[in-house]
Amino acid sequence: MLRSYFIVAVRNILRSKTYSIINIFGLSLGVACCLLLSLYILDELSYDKHHDRVEDIFRITSHFKSEKGLDDLATCSPPIAWGIKDEVPEIVSVTRMVNPPGVALNLFRYNDNSFYEPDGLLADSTLFDIFKYQFLEGNPKKCLVEANSVVITERLARKIFGDKPALNNLVFISQGGPSGNFKVTGVLKDTPSHSYFNANFFISMTSDGWAAYMRSPQANGEWAGQNFVPSFVRLKPNSNKEEVVRKMNQVFLKYGADDMKALGLTKTLGLEPLQDIYLKSEIGQSPRIIYIYVIASIAGFILLIACINFMNLSTAKATKRAAEIGLRKMMGAYRSSLIYQILGEAMVIVLISILFSVLLVQLALPYFNQVTGKAILITSSNGIFFGAALVAITITTGLLAGSYPAFYLSSFEPAKVLKGKLMLGNATSLLRRSLVVFQFVIAIALVCGMIIIGKQLTYMQQSNLGFDSSAKIVLPLRTKDAQDQYTSLVKSLSAEASIKSVSGADYIPGTFIWNDFAVYKDGGNMDQAILHRVDRVDHGYIELLGIHMPAVHSPITANRMEKET
Numbered sequence: 001m002l003r004s005y006f007i008v009a010v011r012n013i014l015r016s017k018t019y020s021i022i023n024i025f026g027l028s029l030g031v032a033c034c035l036l037l038s039l040y041i042l043d044e045l046s047y048d049k050h051h052d053r054v055e056d057i058f059r060i061t062s063h064f065k066s067e068k069g070l071d072d073l074a075t076c077s078p079p080i081a082w083g084i085k086d087e088v089p090e091i092v093s094v095t096r097m098v099n100p101p102g103v104a105l106n107l108f109r110y111n112d113n114s115f116y117e118p119d120g121l122l123a124d125s126t127l128f129d130i131f132k133y134q135f136l137e138g139n140p141k142k143c144l145v146e147a148n149s150v151v152i153t154e155r156l157a158r159k160i161f162g163d164k165p166a167l168n169n170l171v172f173i174s175q176g177g178p179s180g181n182f183k184v185t186g187v188l189k190d191t192p193s194h195s196y197f198n199a200n201f202f203i204s205m206t207s208d209g210w211a212a213y214m215r216s217p218q219a220n221g222e223w224a225g226q227n228f229v230p231s232f233v234r235l236k237p238n239s240n241k242e243e244v245v246r247k248m249n250q251v252f253l254k255y256g257a258d259d260m261k262a263l264g265l266t267k268t269l270g271l272e273p274l275q276d277i278y279l280k281s282e283i284g285q286s287p288r289i290i291y292i293y294v295i296a297s298i299a300g301f302i303l304l305i306a307c308i309n310f311m312n313l314s315t316a317k318a319t320k321r322a323a324e325i326g327l328r329k330m331m332g333a334y335r336s337s338l339i340y341q342i343l344g345e346a347m348v349i350v351l352i353s354i355l356f357s358v359l360l361v362q363l364a365l366p367y368f369n370q371v372t373g374k375a376i377l378i379t380s381s382n383g384i385f386f387g388a389a390l391v392a393i394t395i396t397t398g399l400l401a402g403s404y405p406a407f408y409l410s411s412f413e414p415a416k417v418l419k420g421k422l423m424l425g426n427a428t429s430l431l432r433r434s435l436v437v438f439q440f441v442i443a444i445a446l447v448c449g450m451i452i453i454g455k456q457l458t459y460m461q462q463s464n465l466g467f468d469s470s471a472k473i474v475l476p477l478r479t480k481d482a483q484d485q486y487t488s489l490v491k492s493l494s495a496e497a498s499i500k501s502v503s504g505a506d507y508i509p510g511t512f513i514w515n516d517f518a519v520y521k522d523g524g525n526m527d528q529a530i531l532h533r534v535d536r537v538d539h540g541y542i543e544l545l546g547i548h549m550p551a552v553h554s555p556i557t558a559n560r561m562e563k564e565t
Contacts, residue, residue, distance in 0.1 A: 012345055020349065023310055027353035030306025031393055032360035036368050037299035038389050039361075039376050041292055047194040047278035051132045053237070056092075058271040060231040060248075061283060065266040073227050074283045076269065078219045081231035083255060084269075088247045090239040093129045096231045097197065098122040100175045100210040102507055106201075107179070107478040109172040110160050116476070117156065120175060122211050123202040130234045137167040138186025144204040151186035152201045173203070174478040180208055196278040197230070223256030224263050232274070245271055301442045303393070307400045308439045310346070312432055346402025347394075354394050467509055468546035474508055490538075503541040 013020045051057060060081060064071040081094040098121060105116035128140035135143075136154055143151050150173065157166040170181040182203065205211050213219055219226050235244060248269045260267055272281060279289040362378075369376055378386055477483045486504060493502045507513050513533035520530070542549060 010348065013349065019313060023313055023349055024353050024356065026309045027306050027350060027397065028356035028360060030303050030309075031353055031357035031397065032364065034299045034303045034393060035357060035361050035386070035389060036364060037295050037302075039365075039378075039382065039386070040368075040372060040374065041295060041299075042382055042385055043194070043374055043376050044279065044288065044292055047196055048274050050191075050195075051130075051274070053234070054275050055273070056235045056237060056239070057130055057274040058233050058235065058241070059274060059277060060233065061270040061272050062227050063268045063270055065268075072283045074272070074277075074281065075227050075230050077223050077226050077256070078214055078229050079221065079223060079255075080252065080269065081229075081233065083223070084248050084251045085233075087251045088244060090235050090244045090247075091233050092236055093126050093234045094231065095124045095126040095130050096122075096205065096214075096229050097124075097127065097199075097202075098205075098210065098214065098229055101228060102511065102513075103175050103210075104508065104511060105476055105478075107172075107174040107476075108160065110169075113160065115159070117200055119198060119200045120173075121197075121199045121202050122205050122207070122214065124205045127202060130232055134189040134191060136187045136189050137165065138184075140186065143186035144202060145206070146183065146185065146204060147206040148180060148182045148208060149185040149204045150182040150201055151188060152184060153188050153199075154190040156200050157184075157187045173201075175203075175209055179479050182207070194278075222259060223252065224259030224265070224267055233271070241271055245269065298446065301446065303397065304400075305439050305442055307397055308435050310349075310402075312435055312439075343398070343402045347398040350394055350398040350402075353397075354390055358390070465510070466547065469509070472545070501540055501544045503544045504538040505541055506536045509545065 048054060059074060060076045062073040062076045064073070078096070081096050085091050085094045100120075100122065103120075105118055106120040108115055108117050123144055125142075125144040127144060133140070136157075138151065143149065150171065152160070152166065160166065160171060161169065166184045166187050169184050171184060172179065173182050203209075203211065205214060214229075235241075248271075252267075252269055256267070272283075279292065280287050365376060365378075368374075475489075477486060477489075490502045490504070493499050506515070513535050515534040515536070516531055517534060518531050
């Protein structure tokens with residue numbers, strides 16, 4: 001019987017070629033869009049899932065309260081992580097990772113090869129006790145213990161050393177402060193695993209430069225301020241998070257109460273699960289999980305539109321199949337067998353559409369990655385999900401798209417059909433019109449959303465930044481020798497006819513400024529202070545960037561605060 005159903009389904013598809021092509025094309029396009037968005041969602045959900053016992057890894061957060069309101073930071077003061085480790089028994093290990101403030105690019109030099117590399121972090125020797133990385137060279141337990149040691153990625157090792165071993169070689173690295181040679185003590189395998197922090201190299205916290213500042217009394221003795229250090233803890237299995245947070249804050253008050261009083265604020269510590277940081281963290285941003293819900297809804301609506309289109313076409317073609325249904329009923333066919341047959345025909349069309357949709361996904365994936373900034377590939381890691389998604393979409397779409405036509409067509413009365421008196425009821429027409437209206441509402445809503453998002457992106461790209469960024473070139477001076485030659489460089493560049501003006505600054509426009517001080521009016525106190533970011537600039541900087549400076553005259557008392565809050 002199944003063979004008979006299949007043969008009849010194929011014959012009906014071939015008999016109505018135009019109808020079948022429209023149905024197959026519509027479903028293929030809808031399923032392909034749904035699959036692409038599903039792959040995007042899977043990629044987003046995979047962040048920080050590869051670490052061992054990831055459920056026990058947490059990030060230390062800082063929550064501030066003052067007269068001006070509340071503020072949350074995903075970082076804390078330099079001594080907090082190690083300060084709480086020995087006094088909170090539930091904590092197994094701690095580590096800190098610091099992206100040197102104001103350093104977007106790091107200078108590398110090996111022999112005659114010099115280049116800039118982004119994403120370099122200072123890290124404690126316990127980094128690999130908490131986070132899982134695969135080592136090609138080196139010992140993860142010892143690689144960040146020595147001073148001036150560096151662990152690099154496989155890609156960076158090939159860039160510097162080619163096919164030669166990287167271990168124990170010396171590489172010159174400058175991160176904007178004191179520079180020097182660093183010994184390569186480890187090489188990490190390049191993996192597709194996603195993490196909210198991606199580093200091209202890790203420098204030991206016992207090194208010179210920025211690491212030396214981390215060990216200085218100015219930073220390491222400050223418990224309330226200097227909140228620029230991402231810190232992580234690994235707890236014992238099944239530890240009570242709330243109890244750990246309570247103990248952490250007891251230790252913090254023990255050492256940091258005086259610092260908080262001096263700064264005029266209240267600070268409490270918290271723990272944020274590592275696996276929630278990328279999608280669910282609300283610190284400094286809207287949770288990305290909201291966008292996942294929106295994308296999942298869009299994928300569902302696109303598939304629903306395709307199914308509605310299939311249902312409408314099937315019911316519109318109902319009169320052409322009325323005689324067939326009537327004859328089958330006259331020959332003794334049960335309604336249930338007719339339902340199975342029509343559902344089977346829908347499943348055949350869906351299966352063909354699924355095959356075409358897989359081809360469309362493969363063709364569209366490179367362009368999809370270009371638009372989304374992803375590097376999604378169908379591999380063994382996501383192949384099971386992709387196959388399961390195909391099966392789920394096939395069954396769901398087949399039943400959803402074929403159920404109404406199956407029940408509708410099988411309800412025809414043989415006598416009326418054979419006498420030519422079949423009339424499509426008002427209820428059927430009303431349902432079809434309702435489905436069409438619903439289909440257009442969804443389509444119009446999606447198109448309007450796309451237009452709004454497009455206009456927002458255009459606004460972001462064309463809005464006034466507060467300075468003129470056109471025809472500007474930035475020359476980073478990372479080494480002490482280069483910085484000492486700044487005056488000579490300005491004179492040489494200014495002498496060039498093609499260069500209109502030259503100036504300098506500590507920070508590139510648009511990057512985060514770490515230098516700050518707090519100011520308040522005469523007679524006020526630190527509770528009313530307003531934090532100001534300070535960028536040291538050279539003569540002509542304002543004119544070079546075309547920054548408008550409104551005249552402001554207000555007598556204030558400045559209380560310089562070197563501490564970060």
